[in-house]
Amino acid sequence: MSELFARRMGTVHRSFIREILKVTADPEIISFAGGLPNPDLFPLESMDRASREVFANIGASALQYSTTEGDAGLRTIIAERYAKRGLSVSPDSILITTGSQQILDIVAKVFLDKGDKVVIERPGYLGAIQAFSIFEPEFVAISLESDGPDLAELEQALQQGAKCFYAVPNFQNPSGVSYSLEKRKAVAKLMDTYDALFIEDDPYGELRFMGEDLPSVYSFREKPGILCGSFSKIAAPGFRIGWVVAESPFYEKLVIAKQASDLHTSTVAQAIMRRYLETNDIESHVGLIKERYGRQRQHMVDMIQQHFPSVVNITEPEGGMFLWAALPEGVSSMDLFDIAIKDKVAFVPGRPFYVDGTGENTFRLNFSNSDEQKIEEGIKRLGSSISTLLD
Amino acid sequence: MSELFARRMGTVHRSFIREILKVTADPEIISFAGGLPNPDLFPLESMDRASREVFANIGASALQYSTTEGDAGLRTIIAERYAKRGLSVSPDSILITTGSQQILDIVAKVFLDKGDKVVIERPGYLGAIQAFSIFEPEFVAISLESDGPDLAELEQALQQGAKCFYAVPNFQNPSGVSYSLEKRKAVAKLMDTYDALFIEDDPYGELRFMGEDLPSVYSFREKPGILCGSFSKIAAPGFRIGWVVAESPFYEKLVIAKQASDLHTSTVAQAIMRRYLETNDIESHVGLIKERYGRQRQHMVDMIQQHFPSVVNITEPEGGMFLWAALPEGVSSMDLFDIAIKDKVAFVPGRPFYVDGTGENTFRLNFSNSDEQKIEEGIKRLGSSISTLLD
Numbered sequence: 001m002s003e004l005f006a007r008r009m010g011t012v013h014r015s016f017i018r019e020i021l022k023v024t025a026d027p028e029i030i031s032f033a034g035g036l037p038n039p040d041l042f043p044l045e046s047m048d049r050a051s052r053e054v055f056a057n058i059g060a061s062a063l064q065y066s067t068t069e070g071d072a073g074l075r076t077i078i079a080e081r082y083a084k085r086g087l088s089v090s091p092d093s094i095l096i097t098t099g100s101q102q103i104l105d106i107v108a109k110v111f112l113d114k115g116d117k118v119v120i121e122r123p124g125y126l127g128a129i130q131a132f133s134i135f136e137p138e139f140v141a142i143s144l145e146s147d148g149p150d151l152a153e154l155e156q157a158l159q160q161g162a163k164c165f166y167a168v169p170n171f172q173n174p175s176g177v178s179y180s181l182e183k184r185k186a187v188a189k190l191m192d193t194y195d196a197l198f199i200e201d202d203p204y205g206e207l208r209f210m211g212e213d214l215p216s217v218y219s220f221r222e223k224p225g226i227l228c229g230s231f232s233k234i235a236a237p238g239f240r241i242g243w244v245v246a247e248s249p250f251y252e253k254l255v256i257a258k259q260a261s262d263l264h265t266s267t268v269a270q271a272i273m274r275r276y277l278e279t280n281d282i283e284s285h286v287g288l289i290k291e292r293y294g295r296q297r298q299h300m301v302d303m304i305q306q307h308f309p310s311v312v313n314i315t316e317p318e319g320g321m322f323l324w325a326a327l328p329e330g331v332s333s334m335d336l337f338d339i340a341i342k343d344k345v346a347f348v349p350g351r352p353f354y355v356d357g358t359g360e361n362t363f364r365l366n367f368s369n370s371d372e373q374k375i376e377e378g379i380k381r382l383g384s385s386i387s388t389l390l391d
Numbered sequence: 392m393s394e395l396f397a398r399r400m401g402t403v404h405r406s407f408i409r410e411i412l413k414v415t416a417d418p419e420i421i422s423f424a425g426g427l428p429n430p431d432l433f434p435l436e437s438m439d440r441a442s443r444e445v446f447a448n449i450g451a452s453a454l455q456y457s458t459t460e461g462d463a464g465l466r467t468i469i470a471e472r473y474a475k476r477g478l479s480v481s482p483d484s485i486l487i488t489t490g491s492q493q494i495l496d497i498v499a500k501v502f503l504d505k506g507d508k509v510v511i512e513r514p515g516y517l518g519a520i521q522a523f524s525i526f527e528p529e530f531v532a533i534s535l536e537s538d539g540p541d542l543a544e545l546e547q548a549l550q551q552g553a554k555c556f557y558a559v560p561n562f563q564n565p566s567g568v569s570y571s572l573e574k575r576k577a578v579a580k581l582m583d584t585y586d587a588l589f590i591e592d593d594p595y596g597e598l599r600f601m602g603e604d605l606p607s608v609y610s611f612r613e614k615p616g617i618l619c620g621s622f623s624k625i626a627a628p629g630f631r632i633g634w635v636v637a638e639s640p641f642y643e644k645l646v647i648a649k650q651a652s653d654l655h656t657s658t659v660a661q662a663i664m665r666r667y668l669e670t671n672d673i674e675s676h677v678g679l680i681k682e683r684y685g686r687q688r689q690h691m692v693d694m695i696q697q698h699f700p701s702v703v704n705i706t707e708p709e710g711g712m713f714l715w716a717a718l719p720e721g722v723s724s725m726d727l728f729d730i731a732i733k734d735k736v737a738f739v740p741g742r743p744f745y746v747d748g749t750g751e752n753t754f755r756l757n758f759s760n761s762d763e764q765k766i767e768e769g770i771k772r773l774g775s776s777i778s779t780l781l782d
Contacts, residue, residue: 006526008504009644036455101652111396237456261493
């Protein structure tokens with residue numbers, strides 16, 4: 001019956017990362033492969049209390065169908081949190097989504113025709129590549145430098161008719177790279193000049209351990225943009241609550257696409273998240289996460305410097321959950337993966353993050369979900385795997 | 392910036408029903424327009440208890456990312472419930488979705504190329520029309536008779552190359568019509584003969600007030616089909632938990648499409664639903680719903696017979712949440728809607744349920760979400776509106 005499949009399914013694959021997570025189910029393996037936040041930091045008691053209060057105070061309407069746009073109170077809180085960080089956004093421009101993955105799906109529905117040119121960072125976020133692929137665009141990969149995208153490559157892509165640019169300017173997944181202030185402004189200007197769409201994904205922006213918070217590219221735009229946010233990394237991902245900020249006329253179309261996709265995001269999940277935010281100080285909770293992840297990131301960088309051969313280059317991210325490593329040119333991180341699994345340590349090889357099939361020598365390490373002891377032992381093991389490979 | 396929109400967005404519209412719900416926000420209006428289950432019947436206390444137990448017993452992992460396929464325990468319970476009703480299904484063939492609306496989206500992603508012919512009942516379910524429209528198929532509407540689809544029209548559509556048939560064989564939304572046993576078998580056979588895909592949506596099948604439960608069309612197929620289910624009508628919709636049953640190779644592709652759409656359905660919502668099902672007798676809860684909806688349905692039928700002019704024809708559904716009315720040919724239910732709103736009663740005009748633009752004289756009435764007193768008063772008002780219109 002496979003002749004019934006749509007043509008697009010020939011080019012869309014299961015997430016390679018999710019496949020790796022199966023390999024790494026062995027409890028003896030120290031895994032830096034996942035992209036999971038640290039569950040020890042989930043505000044479990046506060047969420048439990050928020051949940052009880054939702055059942056007691058809101059009752060049946062928390063279990064009923066609700067509006068596609070999302071809970072009005074939750075949208076107001078999101079707008080207020082942006083205001084604190086200097087961005088003025090109306091709650092009416094915020095659409096609640098089923099995690100920020102869903103934003104990518106509905107943005108693709110609204111904007112991508114088959115064959116449209118979509119610019120993406122090299123390496124780029126796998127979830128976006130997967131979501132967009134369903135709509136059969138042509139990806140144009142541009143180099144990601146240590147301070148953001150190569151602007152000449154971006155401009156060239158726009159000159160050649162690219163319709164949009166999807167990027168993660170803060171502590172990017174997979175690379176950990178953040179855009180400098182200058183590049184943020186320059187990207188905004190280029191997108192304005194070419195009337196192109198900038199899809200700004202920002203799940204990690206609040207998790208900065210060092211350096212200074214920088215404004216979104218969205219805030220520098222003169223024309224409408226798309227800004228994506230999520231509670232997955234600052235509260236907990238299991239609720240599947242993200243949001244997209246977009247002005248009219250984008251907003252209305254995104255609502256239509258969201259409605260066709262799943263009617264609305266879980267009413268119960270939204271009610272619990274709203275109550276949690278109303279009755280807890282999430283800023284101090286985010287402070288805890290930053291303190292912990294910052295320590296873990298520092299320890300991973302330190303251990304890499306001690307245990308990796310010096311030919312391996314890494315990024316040193318100022319926030320987020322990931323750092324990025326490059327083996328010497330011509331060395332394959334897939335080969336390293338096979339050795340590392342035998343040495344009981346795992347990571348994600350870089351290839352799937354490159355839409356142009358390059359990146360063979362790179363790999364991603366997650367530092368958010370391992371304590372310092374595991375980081376020490378895991379990086380030792382991985383250093384030894386690398387030495388084996390390079391020998 | 393609207394030149395950035397994908398071509399598909401030109402033909403996809405916001406749900407007309409959701410727009411109507413805004414008009415009917417006036418508390419003086421008795422509304423038979425919505426498609427809401429009765430919130431008085433939500434198992435609020437049991438869900439509250441289930442939720443507490445999830446926080447106490449499962450803890451942080453209930454707030455973490457989880458698998459795309461869905462909670463294994465929940466899938467087992469769904470399989471066991473099918474087994475009780477005589478259908479043998481493996482938990483490995485069940486994929487948990489964010490409500491059953493999402494099934495329509497992922498099925499369209501997996502199966503529909505632009506221009507593919509999709510057979511749909513006339514009238515047909517609006518959510519499916521909306522979800523499929525994103526993928527730009529060509530709809531072929533076939534007549535829905537009192538015992539199911541016109542089989543000659545179905546065969547003709549299949550002969551002309553239709554790829555799939557989407558249908559709601561039990562107590563259809565909007566018409567309330569159910570397929571007879573003979574038509575179920577005949578549809579299964581036709582779909583097998585033409586190697587076509589049958590997408591069987593069954594959110595209401597357990598809500599039968601009278602007559603005998605009938606097997607799914609899925610159960611009569613010799614080739615793989617798609618069977619959709621939901622907890623929205625038998626527990627509560629605010630969790631957004633549906634599921635799709637599909638064998639390999641359909642299953643794997645649906646998982647890929649689901650992953651690209653929102654990674655996975657809310658872990659918390661799934662955990663609460665699972666715990667609720669493990670610690671409560673949902674069958675007796677469903678019994679309560681059937682008893683109540685059955686009474687409300689009967690009262691609506693009785694009141695219509697008393698208060699509607701005899702030229703109005705209605706279906707007399709054996710289950711579900713809706714019944715369907717037809718004014719004399721040439722009379723517009725949109726005109727009736729305008730009068731009815733002034734008379735403080737609302738319903739959904741039939742036109743949007745017809746992909747071929749017919750159905751002008753029809754309308755849908757919901758009986759699940761109004762008590763008998765409201766039904767009596769609302770149907771009186773609507774009878775008077777009809778008389779005004781026909782005068």
